[in-house]
Amino acid sequence: MELYRQAWEESYGQKDNLIFYPKEEVLKFISRNVRKLVGFNKFNDILDFTTTVRGLDFGCGIGRQAILMEEFGMEAHGLDISANAIAMAQEMALYYEFPQLKERFQVFDGKKIPFPDKYFDVSVCEAVLDSMTFDLACRNIQELSRVTGKLAYVSLISGDGHTAAGQDFNKEEIVTTRHEKGTVQCYYNSEKIDALLASTEFVIKGKYLQKEISLIPAFERGRYSLVLVKKN
Numbered sequence: 159m160e161l162y163r164q165a166w167e168e169s170y171g172q173k174d175n176l177i178f179y180p181k182e183e184v185l186k187f188i189s190r191n192v193r194k195l196v197g198f199n200k201f202n203d204i205l206d207f208t209t210t211v212r213g214l215d216f217g218c219g220i221g222r223q224a225i226l227m228e229e230f231g232m233e234a235h236g237l238d239i240s241a242n243a244i245a246m247a248q249e250m251a252l253y254y255e256f257p258q259l260k261e262r263f264q265v266f267d268g269k270k271i272p273f274p275d276k277y278f279d280v281s282v283c284e285a286v287l288d289s290m291t292f293d294l295a296c297r298n299i300q301e302l303s304r305v306t307g308k309l310a311y312v313s314l315i316s317g318d319g320h321t322a323a324g325q326d327f328n329k330e331e332i333v334t335t336r337h338e339k340g341t342v343q344c345y346y347n348s349e350k351i352d353a354l355l356a357s358t359e360f361v362i363k364g365k366y367l368q369k370e371i372s373l374i375p376a377f378e379r380g381r382y383s384l385v386l387v388k389k390n
């Protein structure tokens with residue numbers, strides 16, 4: 159399956175995809191499902207932190223959610239197909255003084271996630287499974303389901319009202335704007351989300367749709383975020 163790796167390398171190479179701060183939805187996911195910050199380095203635990211809690215940031219880019227996981231006392235790991243992104247993520251690990259995290263950022267070969275079954279308690283996948291073909295997303299979510307023991311967060315772009323005429327769109331297209339030129343953008347609706355999850359062991363615990371309505375210029379866009387629980 160085509161990975162569009164070169165297009166991602168170019169996007170990161172020209173510094174078009176550098177996002178340094180964690181996504182608010184991921185912070186909410188961790189605060190509601192993993193542990194909540196209640197003071198300076200004080201947490202109310204939801205998962206059991208008496209042993210190491212491991213988190214995977216899949217398609218980590220420059221690692222912003224992995225840094226967040228480390229700040230919450232988790233052992234974070236990050237995988238991405240872009241070597242440019244991983245090099246920057248490794249710099250971020252050092253900048254934020256998590257030297258142990260540096261080696262846990264790895265370039266992904268695009269096939270099998272290089273960890274055993276249920277190695278991670280939690281997986282986070284922000285704007286990744288919509289940045290590839292649907293066939294590849296199905297293969298990757300099966301891998302995520304395999305390596306995740308408890309919970310996952312997945313965010314996917316919504317195609318509701320996406321066309322110029324405001325009609326729904328649930329197919330995929332090649333990005334033509336500079337930011338992620340030549341990569342795939344795959345749009346989702348509820349049925350497609352169900353199809354994505356069909357061959358996994360994930361059950362939907364929370365499903366949210368955030369909409370942004372721009373008045374000038376006029377457009378509307380949306381993004382689903384899913385909280386997934388592993389069966390058993």
Ligand SMILES: C[S@@+](CC[C@H](N)C(=O)[O-])C[C@H]1O[C@@H](n2cnc3c(N)ncnc32)[C@H](O)[C@@H]1O
Nearest residue numbers: 166177217218219238239240284285286289290
């Ligand atoms: C829109 S960016 C999001 C990056 C990051 N999750 C964030 O929130 O900042 C999509 C990311 O998915 C990565 N990606 C694309 N295809 C991938 C694949 N098959 N396996 C792993 N990562 C992939 C890209 O290199 C890119 O870093």
